Amino acid sequence: MIINILAGGPEELLPDFTDYTEENNIWVGVDRGVFHLLNRNIIPEIAFGDFDSVSPEELVFIERQVSKMKRYKPEKDETDMELALNWALAQKPSIIRLFGATGGRLDHLFANVHLLLNPLKEKNPASVYMIDRHNIAYLKEPGSYSIEKMKTKKYISFVPLTLEVSGITLVGFKFPLKNKHISLGSTLCISNELISDYGTFSFSEGILIVIRSHD
Missing domain, CATH: 3.40.50.10240 (Thiamin pyrophosphokinase, catalytic domain)
Known part of the structure; x- marks a missing residue:
């Protein structure tokens, strides 16, 4: 099983998703990343976030199409990406890909890089890749x-x-x-x-x- 997680990083940095459409894929949306997925006709199996980066109209659009949403208050101990990654690791996939995790705010970038340590700390065998239009990091x-x-x-x-x-x-x-x-x-x-x-x-x-x- 492969889990693809799309966060809300800049759209211009996203790769061509047609390269990541294996049959055993599960898509997960994180905050504004859910909106980006839906605009690409991809309905995520589950969505995570406080959804403070989408407009009220966009949130209604998301809620109409995504049946399973995990909504959180903005004041929390984990980032939206961390919540999604922890869920993905618990599913025991062979591969996890993080998209929309680079560009934009530097604090988000460094936090996401450090999240790559989580499977190592947990001795989880999943291979986790951070991918954008120009880079693949692991x-x-x-x-x-x-x-x-x-x-x-x-x-x-x-x-x-x-x-x-x-x-x-x-x-x-x-x-x-x-x-x-x-x-x-x-x-x-x-x-x-x-x-x-x-x-x-x-x-x-x-x-x-x-x-x-x-x-």
Whole structure:
């Protein structure tokens, strides 16, 4: 099962959803993201939010089409996206994709990046990806991983999310590395590229954000 969650980030940053229409998809709307889904003729299975970012007329439009809504007061401990992600993790999907989670307010962006840590903290096996028109981002814990070249997103960056990431090794990259240590704030692993169809990256300690992107 794959769960796609659409939040209310800028519409111009949303990718083409026809690339994400597998038969086993479940769509979830978050706040204004529900309105964006309905405008694309996608009815979410469930919607989350305080809906303070939609007009009264838009809210009526949403309520007429979405049968299952979880409405909250604006004064709450979790963000709307966190509530939706927690629900999605509880469904035990293989993949969760977060759309509409970038652009706009920086506080929302940083909060959503840190939400990628939740499945790691809970030892939940779901792979969570944050996706917009220009980027795909996900987290990795220590290990060795294969990575495939993407024609549409040729740049690959590895950004530490912990104070230190130890033993990072890149094979098959334009700028290879062997057993390097990078610290929070380092730009050493920004904008690398694969030189063949596949490469590998590995590291022994820390947490990395892997970002696939294009200009």
